[in-house]
Amino acid sequence: MREVTEQEYQEFIKGHDRIVVDGKAVKLINGAKIKLFEPKEFKLERTTVWSFENRGNWATHQGNYRGNWAPEIPRNLIMHYTQPGEFVLDQMVGSGTTLVECKLLGRNGIGMDLNLDAVIVAWNRVDFAYAAKDLSETTQKLYQGDARNLGLINDESIDLIATHPPYANIIHYTDSKEGYLS
Numbered sequence: 593m594r595e596v597t598e599q600e601y602q603e604f605i606k607g608h609d610r611i612v613v614d615g616k617a618v619k620l621i622n623g624a625k626i627k628l629f630e631p632k633e634f635k636l637e638r639t640t641v642w643s644f645e646n647r648g649n650w651a652t653h654q655g656n657y658r659g660n661w662a663p664e665i666p667r668n669l670i671m672h673y674t675q676p677g678e679f680v681l682d683q684m685v686g687s688g689t690t691l692v693e694c695k696l697l698g699r700n701g702i703g704m705d706l707n708l709d710a711v712i713v714a715w716n717r718v719d720f721a722y723a724a725k726d727l728s729e730t731t732q733k734l735y736q737g738d739a740r741n742l743g744l745i746n747d748e749s750i751d752l753i754a755t756h757p758p759y760a761n762i763i764h765y766t767d768s769k770e771g772y773l774s
Contacts, residue, residue, distance in 0.1 A: 593704065593737030593744050601715040611716075613709040618657055618687070620716045626651055629696060629722060637668045648689070651696055652717045657687035657710075661756040666690040669754045670697050676727050678751035683739040688714030690754050691732045695720075698727030702745060704735040711736050 610617040628650035644662035647655035653663045666689060670680060676698035682690035685703030687710065694701030695718055705711050711734050718732045735744065739755075 593735050593741055595744070596708070596711050596715065596734050596736055598715075601712060601719075604712050605716065611709050611712055613657070613707065613713065618709075618713050619654075620713070621652055621654070626720055629724075631664065631667075634664065634667070636671055637664075642668070651692055651722075652720055653689065653692060654687075654717075657713060659756070660687050660689050663689050663693055665756075666693045666754045667697065669752065670694065670699055673752045674699055675751075677730075679749060680752045680754055681742075681745065681750045682755045683742065683753070684755045684757055685714045685734065686710050686756065688717040688734075689756070691718045691734075695722055695730055695732055696724070698724060698730055700730045701732045702735070702750070703732070704737050704739060704742075706736070706738055708736050 605611070605620060608620060610619050612618075631650050642665065644664045646662065647653065647660055648663040650663075666682075670693055674680060677700065679700045679702065680690065680694050681702045681704075683704045685691060685705045688703060691701035691703045691714060701718075703711070703714050705714070714734055718734075723729070
């Protein structure tokens, strides 16, 4: 497990408007103007069955990363189970949906993925300025590493784990990475 730095991120995306994640191009959003910082009509879910029509149309959410979850899911989990300033872990961060919601809701996020390209996409998605009233600034950290090895995270420092694990062999993520759980 190693932290991916801002400098590594900047070097990696120089000249890229797309990153190829295991054979599929994911368009990055460098310089995009954010029009909405929250869903237009959001209500906190109070039942055990949730259904969402799309995979996000606010902040930097896009549905172009295979297997990402609707951002309303981590938004609901974060709002139900944490308070502003607390820490959320997504150890299979993919394109960063959970960390984007952490930033928007005033929570600190830690994301991790075995795939460096996925970590770079997540960096890109959390790389926006946002200052909400009554919320202090947050930190979003990203690591490249195996979800089964969380050695750089201190014991009892996480308030919520919100992750969208791989779909077994339904969505193919890679042929080349040892340790992939899908």
